[in-house]
Each structure stands twice: as structure tokens, then as C-alpha cells.
Amino acid sequence: MIPMSLAEIAAATGGKLSETADPEAIVTGGIEYDSRKAGPGGLFLALPGEKVDGHDFAAVARDRGAVAVIAGREVNVPAIYVEDGLAAVAALAREVVRRSEATVIGVTGSNGKTSTKDLIGQLCARLGPTVSTEANFNNELGHPYTVCRVEPDTEYLVLELAARGLGHITELCEIAPPQIGVVLNVGISHLDGFGDIETTARAKSELPRFLDSTGHAILNADDERVAAMASRTEAGVLYFGLGDGADITAEDLDPGDGRHLFTLRTPDGTAPVRMRLWGRHHVYNALAAAGAAWVLGASPERIAEGLSEAGRQSERRMDVFTLPDGTTVIDDSYNANPASMGAAIAALGQVPTAGRRIAVLGLMADLEELSEDCHRRAGAQAAEAGVDELIAVGDGTEPMVDGAEEVAEAVHVPDQTAAVERLRQRLRPGDTVLVKGSRYRTWDIADFLRAKEDNRQ
Structure with a gap:
């Protein structure tokens, strides 16, 4: 995490320091909600649960080197007392982003979010220090948890944005405002939360709508609901896809043995890609990732090299x-x-x-x-x-x-x-x-x- 004193963290979260907490103590590590992962220089977020209560493990986290505990009730270690632990970590994440110069990249869609986020993360890591969402830890806890991993030298923050209803993506964007927003597709999923596919589309459109005129919306030209989001954003628009109208596309597509080969075409030229990931759907994910990397200034050759070397990073996915x-x-x-x-x-x-x-x-x-x-x-x-x-x-x-x-x-x-x-x-x-x-x-x-x-x- 970007180093902050306990006093600064208390101010950011609206919390109150315990009598045993040193206001000048500096937090340099990340924030953990599992006491077994707590380490020197970090914070422990004590959350009540159905089976266990994190407050009962505050001393364990302290013994493992945590500087303090963010807590909702009294604990016998240095603490920052808050009314709502999740709201506090979201507020802390907002402060981390405010102090950071990292470019924030948000990725959403009905499917392919995690794989595309992983591809973008791998491409960004070739350009500079990068933090990205682990697996698909993209909810109200995982999102700020990821943001709080940002360090002073982090140049790119890649975030997977998920939602089960309207307004959720906007809430995540408010924590870490993206400069680049990638929308992959709109499909049938989580109808218990959205109700119908048109509501799903409105929810996904919250990402490009959040971007301002200095941002970039990277949209799937082959998905009519995604392509229509161009009219709902102030940002510059870059299209990816396999059909007409795409700025980032794949030519001479060869399925190979299921790991596709193609020529990547960008506004700056072309370069060959030989994917390690299985399945045609990963071609779309690769093109979306290429769009993000191109906006960041990577050459076609560098993007193609990164896509050809990128591997699977999340479990149980192809x-x-x-x-x-x-x-x-x-x-x-x-x-x-x-x-x-x-x-x-x-x-x-x-x-x-x-x-x-x-x-x-x-x-x-x-x-x-x-x-x-x-x-x-x-x-x-x-x-x-x-x-x-x-x-x-x-x-x-x-x-x-x-x-x-x-x-x-x-x-x-x-x-x-x-x-x-x-x-x-x-x-x-x-x-x-x-x-x-x-x-x-x-x-x-x-x-x-x-x-x-x-x-x-």
C-alpha cells in the first residue's frame, strides 16, 4: 500500500484511533481480512462473519506484524474503530487512488472479464509495475482490497468490475475512477439480479458512462448492445472485434489446435499472434486487451509478443x-x-x-x-x-x-x-x-x- 500513518488512515476512513494506537505509526503493507495472511507493516480488517468473527483474531494479526486493526468493536490491540468495515476499506481505497499516479483500467462484461483482466494485467506488466484483481475477487470487498495493494511505484491498476444489479459498477468506479474502460459483451447471466438482458446492458454501460472526456472506452464492435454504448460516453472510443468497423481486429484467423493464430491489426500496423490460451472466445479477450495496451502506447509488435506469451492465471478457466x-x-x-x-x-x-x-x-x-x-x-x-x-x-x-x-x-x-x-x-x-x-x-x-x-x- 502507499505508506500512510494511522492518523491519516483514521481520517480517510472516518475512524477513531484506540488509546494504544500510535498516530504516527506508518502502514506500508496491504490490508488483509484473513489473520493468517497478515504481515509486517500491514493492516488487519476485522469483519464479523456467519461462522467466525475476525475481531477474535485481532491479536493473531498483531503478532504476525500488523500495525493495527480496523475494527467495529473493542479489541485488545492498536485499532482504528469504524462503524462499517467494508465502507472503511472502500474509503481507504479511494484515498490510495487519490495519492497514486497509476492509470486505472476497468473491465466488465457478461463473460470473459477475468480472462481479459488477466491478459491486460500481463500486457501492462510488460510496460511497468502493475496491480490487478486476483482471480475474480471483484466484489465490495475484493475491489477495494485490490486497490489497497497499490504501491508508490505502481503504474497500472487493472480492475475487474462485476455487478448483480444497477448501480454496482458505478459504485466500484467511484472507489477507483478508471481512465480506460473495457466492455466485452452483454449476455444472459444473473437474471435474478438484472431481470432481463436490457437491464444487464444498462448496468454494463455504467463503465463507459463514468469515463470523462480524457478517458478511453474500448467497446466490442460485434456486440450491438456494447457498440451502442459509444453514444453514452464522453470518452474517446476504440472498437475491437472480428467484423467491420473494428479498430483492433484479428486477420487470417487460424484455429490451430484450439489455440488460435492470427494477425493482430491496430491503427499503427500489424503483428502475428500465436495464443497459448484455448478457445476462440479468447481471441475476443485478446483483442480487448490489445486495445487497452494500444491506448497505453504499446506497439503492435510488443502487444503481439505479450499476447503470444500470456498464460492462464485464474483457476478452473479453460x-x-x-x-x-x-x-x-x-x-x-x-x-x-x-x-x-x-x-x-x-x-x-x-x-x-x-x-x-x-x-x-x-x-x-x-x-x-x-x-x-x-x-x-x-x-x-x-x-x-x-x-x-x-x-x-x-x-x-x-x-x-x-x-x-x-x-x-x-x-x-x-x-x-x-x-x-x-x-x-x-x-x-x-x-x-x-x-x-x-x-x-x-x-x-x-x-x-x-x-x-x-x-x-
Whole structure:
């Protein structure tokens, strides 16, 4: 974190110093909410929880070197007392940004946020010291937590901006105002929070609307709802995509073995890219990341080199590995919505395999009244991709089997245990297996296969 005294932090958060806290003590480390991660020079954020209360671990954090604790009730260590811990860390993050000269880059969209954020982070790291959101820690705690990792020499801050309703992205932007805003797509996801796709679009448009005339909005030219956001921002607009009208595009696209090759075209010229990431959807993510890097002044050659060397950084996202018997596993089990499900199934159809293509698919959550149609469509996509066997896992996935009329083997199983048993009995050397579903719903299956892992690609 940018060094601050406890007195300065108390002022920024509206907190009150305890009698044992030294106002002149300097905090140089980050802020942690897990006492096991507390370290010298940092702060510990004590939050009450359903099962444990962080206040009970204040002394542990102090023993591990924390300068003080941000607390909501009395603790027996130096503390800054606040009314609301989450509001306090958000206020502290705003002060960190105010003192920093880092360029803030925000990324949002219905899917691909985490992968694109990871790509932008890797490209920015080639330009200067960079802080970016870890995994998809993008909520009201993870966002300011990430911002508070900014140090005096940080040049780029890359933030994933998620929302489950209107106003959420604006709130995150107010903590760390972006100079560059990337909008990937608008799709069907979290309908329990948004209600419909048009409300989703309005929520995602909060990022370009927040940008001022000195900023840059990087928009997907191939998504009409995203492209329309150009009229709602004061910022300069740069389009990415594969169709006409894109400033950043991919020419001579070659699917390769599922890791695509293409010629990156920017307003400054072209350069070849050979991706390490699997799936056509990563081409869009790469183009969005290239747009951000181009705005920051990187040359086409430097961007292409970075994209060609960029790897997967977040778990359970298109993680492709090989088992000892030659079976290929595509672990994309972190989460799922209709767009990401379709992209993963398409990738399964592209990966070369000596055996069968098997899709093990769990529920796509939060689709409300569209659930049945979306799951039936996923089954049809499996058939279109040439999948040989579909295993639909858990309640709500039965329509996948109905949609997969042309798949040779399409079955529904009640739970992950049954899916694992079916794989144990039927998996053959050389098969390729995709595991995908909304959070937690296929993790046991992926972990069963991961336990057999031999060589990560």
C-alpha cells in the first residue's frame, strides 16, 4: 500500500484511533481480512462473519506484524474503530487512488472479464509495475482490497468490475475512477439480479458512462448492445472485434489446435499472434486487451509478443491438461452462463483428440424463466460441436439431454458423485473431457480428473 500513518488512515476512513494506537505509526503493507495472511507493516480488517468473527483474531494479526486493526468493536490491540468495515476499506481505497499516479483500467462484461483482466494485467506488466484483481475477487470487498495493494511505484491498476444489479459498477468506479474502460459483451447471466438482458446492458454501460472526456472506452464492435454504448460516453472510443468497423481486429484467423493464430491489426500496423490460451472466445479477450495496451502506447509488435506469451492465471478457466493415459481434460468449471458454456463446448469440438469428445455439464444458475431453453440450447451446441457423449449433471440440466438429439450418448445423472462414477467406468485413453457448470456444481468432477493429472499443457 502507499505508506500512510494511522492518523491519516483514521481520517480517510472516518475512524477513531484506540488509546494504544500510535498516530504516527506508518502502514506500508496491504490490508488483509484473513489473520493468517497478515504481515509486517500491514493492516488487519476485522469483519464479523456467519461462522467466525475476525475481531477474535485481532491479536493473531498483531503478532504476525500488523500495525493495527480496523475494527467495529473493542479489541485488545492498536485499532482504528469504524462503524462499517467494508465502507472503511472502500474509503481507504479511494484515498490510495487519490495519492497514486497509476492509470486505472476497468473491465466488465457478461463473460470473459477475468480472462481479459488477466491478459491486460500481463500486457501492462510488460510496460511497468502493475496491480490487478486476483482471480475474480471483484466484489465490495475484493475491489477495494485490490486497490489497497497499490504501491508508490505502481503504474497500472487493472480492475475487474462485476455487478448483480444497477448501480454496482458505478459504485466500484467511484472507489477507483478508471481512465480506460473495457466492455466485452452483454449476455444472459444473473437474471435474478438484472431481470432481463436490457437491464444487464444498462448496468454494463455504467463503465463507459463514468469515463470523462480524457478517458478511453474500448467497446466490442460485434456486440450491438456494447457498440451502442459509444453514444453514452464522453470518452474517446476504440472498437475491437472480428467484423467491420473494428479498430483492433484479428486477420487470417487460424484455429490451430484450439489455440488460435492470427494477425493482430491496430491503427499503427500489424503483428502475428500465436495464443497459448484455448478457445476462440479468447481471441475476443485478446483483442480487448490489445486495445487497452494500444491506448497505453504499446506497439503492435510488443502487444503481439505479450499476447503470444500470456498464460492462464485464474483457476478452473479453460485449464487444459493431460492425464497419464493421454486423456485430455478441459477444466472450465469455475462458472457458467449461456455464452461461456457455448464457447467451452465449441472449444471441445476444436481440440484434436484420438478418442471421444465428452462434455460433462452442470447447471447454469440464475437464468430464471430462460433456464429450460438455455440448457436445451447447450445440448444442441454439444451436438453441433461433434460431442460423442454428454453427461448432464444435477437438477435443472435435464433439457440438455433433450437438446442433444444427435449426440450418440446423452444421459442425465443426479449429482457429481454419479458423474464421477460414470467417468470412472467409461473414460478411455485418448478421450477429451470438458467439465463446465456454474460455481461448485462440477468442481468435484474436475477434482477427480485433476487427481490423475500428469502434465499440464
